[in-house]
Amino acid sequence: MSGFEWLKPAIVLGSILYAVIGVVVLWLSFIIIDKLTPYDLWDEIVGKKNLALAIVVGAMFIAIGQIVAAAIHG
Numbered sequence: 001m002s003g004f005e006w007l008k009p010a011i012v013l014g015s016i017l018y019a020v021i022g023v024v025v026l027w028l029s030f031i032i033i034d035k036l037t038p039y040d041l042w043d044e045i046v047g048k049k050n051l052a053l054a055i056v057v058g059a060m061f062i063a064i065g066q067i068v069a070a071a072i073h074g
Contacts, residue, residue, distance in 0.1 A: 018072050021068075022068045022072065025064070025068050026061060026064055026068065029060075030057070030060075030061070033057075041057060
């Protein structure tokens, strides 16, 4: 039965909690960066189809995701 160690409710709920915290941190960082820039990032990416800015924001999301994952795993 040791193969099902990850099915314990505490482990599953902890994983869900860390995932939610990671998504919230990622979204808050996007909002903060959006406020720091001189233009509206969402409008530039979606409205004006700025591909270069979309790539930069995607790279930022990947970097922040790696930071959050490293913080969670210790």
